[in-house]
Amino acid sequence: MMVSESQLQAKRPVSAALAGPYGHPFHPILVTVPIGAWVASLAFDIASHVVGDPGFLTQGSEWLIAVGVIGALLAATVGLLDLFAIPTGTRAFGTGLVHMTLNLLVTVAYVVNFAWRHGTYTDGGSVGTGPLTLSAVSLAALAVSGFLGGKLAYHYGVRVADEATQAAGYTPRPAAGDGRSAS
Numbered sequence: 001m002m003v004s005e006s007q008l009q010a011k012r013p014v015s016a017a018l019a020g021p022y023g024h025p026f027h028p029i030l031v032t033v034p035i036g037a038w039v040a041s042l043a044f045d046i047a048s049h050v051v052g053d054p055g056f057l058t059q060g061s062e063w064l065i066a067v068g069v070i071g072a073l074l075a076a077t078v079g080l081l082d083l084f085a086i087p088t089g090t091r092a093f094g095t096g097l098v099h100m101t102l103n104l105l106v107t108v109a110y111v112v113n114f115a116w117r118h119g120t121y122t123d124g125g126s127v128g129t130g131p132l133t134l135s136a137v138s139l140a141a142l143a144v145s146g147f148l149g150g151k152l153a154y155h156y157g158v159r160v161a162d163e164a165t166q167a168a169g170y171t172p173r174p175a176a177g178d179g180r181s182a183s
Contacts, residue, residue, distance in 0.1 A: 025159040027079045031149070033071025037064045038110065038142065042135045048126035055124035058117075065114045065135075072107045076100070082159050092156040095148055102145035109138040 041064035048054035048061065083100060086093045113134045117127070152158040160166075 025078070025082060027075055027082050027159070028149075028153070030071060030075035030078060031146075034068040034075060034107075035142065035146070037068035037071060038135070038139060041065050041068065042132075042139055045127040045132045045135055053124065054126040058120070058125065058127050061127060061135075062114060062117045065110050065117070069107060069110050069114065072103065072110070076103060076107070079103070086158055092152060092158055095152055095156070096158070099145050099148040099152060102141055102148070106138050106142045106145065109134060109141075113138070 041061040044057045044061035044064065048057040051057065079100065083093070083096045086096050113131055116134070117131050120128070153160055
């Protein structure tokens, strides 16, 4: 099957220095920071209802949310560059817009969550039901957005190397001692 020019465009970075070189985009690497921080913050929230002295978990959760917001802003910056590489008017571009919108809404929800909690850990109590619920709902929305991000990469091939480049990874290596390079 022939690859269209618009498919090739979506595989190449707008700026390799900012968004990552061909075949090595920065966005998927950076999204692990907010995902990990926000999942851990929810685990801390839940744990704060189980332990006897939950203040350290409540404080840790608040700061994990802050780390996640900072990571999300960095991931969004390079993700926006990846979105610019997708031709407008395509299904991939529409999916990218929904993915971006959900992620921005989740990030705003976590900023609100941080502000809601800010300073409350000093009372030594567990995380309130409202902030805990907001974290759980935000993570559910993030999971939907992650599914869409996976669709962009694995279904539409956005910022994924073309098939000819991928095929090179499945070429058998030469036998040892035949004099050819093994790269």
